[in-house]
Amino acid sequence: MASTSSFDVVSDFDHQEMVNTVDQTLREIKSRYDLKNTNSTLELGEATITVNTDSEMTLETIHDILRQKAAKRNLSQKIFEYGKIESASGGRVRQEITLKRGISQENAKKISKLVRDNFKKVQASIQGDAVRISSKSKDDLQEVIQALKQEEFPVALQFTNYR
Missing domain, CATH: 3.30.70.990 (YajQ-like, domain 2)
Structure with missing residues (x-):
């Protein structure tokens, strides 16, 4: 896999x-x-x-x-x-x-830092006003979604293009 x-x-x-x-x-x-x-x-x-x-x-x-x-x-x-x-x-x-639409660079950096610090096998890359999260394990991605839902960000977050 x-x-x-x-x-x-x-x-x-x-x-x-x-x-x-x-x-x-x-x-x-x-x-x-x-x-x-x-x-x-x-x-x-x-x-x-x-x-x-x-x-x-x-x-x-x-x-x-x-x-x-x-x-x-x-x-x-x-x-x-x-x-x-x-x-x-x-x-x-x-x-x-x-x-408000889109994730600002400042919030995108916070999201990618949170992912890097807490999940070693997961990569986060900023793409314009979105952040792409990728990993070999779908279970790790589910854990990242749960962690991001528990954090308080000043913008509403949605999770799309799950593949």
């Missing part, structure tokens, strides 16, 4: 699930009595969500609804990076929420 097995550690989310999350959040905003007349809007871009509402209190309520809907769709809370609250025209407030 000389062949090697591998998998990729990535940080990504399903864009269609995010579209559904924003859509459900908008529906709840329109139907909730305390948010009905706030004229709140959510605009989903490629990598951002822009929230426009009438006060910071309703903005926090929208955050709670968005987080709740994302959790129901198995989206990690770590993908949301809340920007600065800005004042908009008409006494309203606007906030841009950045949707």
Whole structure:
């Protein structure tokens, strides 16, 4: 058994699930009595969500609804990076929420160092915004996945291309 097995550690989310999350959040905003007349809007871009509402209190309520809907769709809370609250025209407030994708070089180095230090028969190589983990033993790869799941990283990790 000389062949090697591998998998990729990535940080990504399903864009269609995010579209559904924003859509459900908008529906709840329109139907909730305390948010009905706030004229709140959510605009989903490629990598951002822009929230426009009438006060910071309703903005926090929208955050709670968005987080709740994302959790129901198995989206990690770590993908949301809340920007600065800005004042908009008409006494309203606007906030841009950045949707994080990819593993930064700093986090990729932490992952590969953790793998190198704890697993001698496993190799980790940084490939752009992903980390490829390879080994001859699939059992070792399973142990690496369990170890990475127990660590706290500032990004949501997924394990793909398991071969």
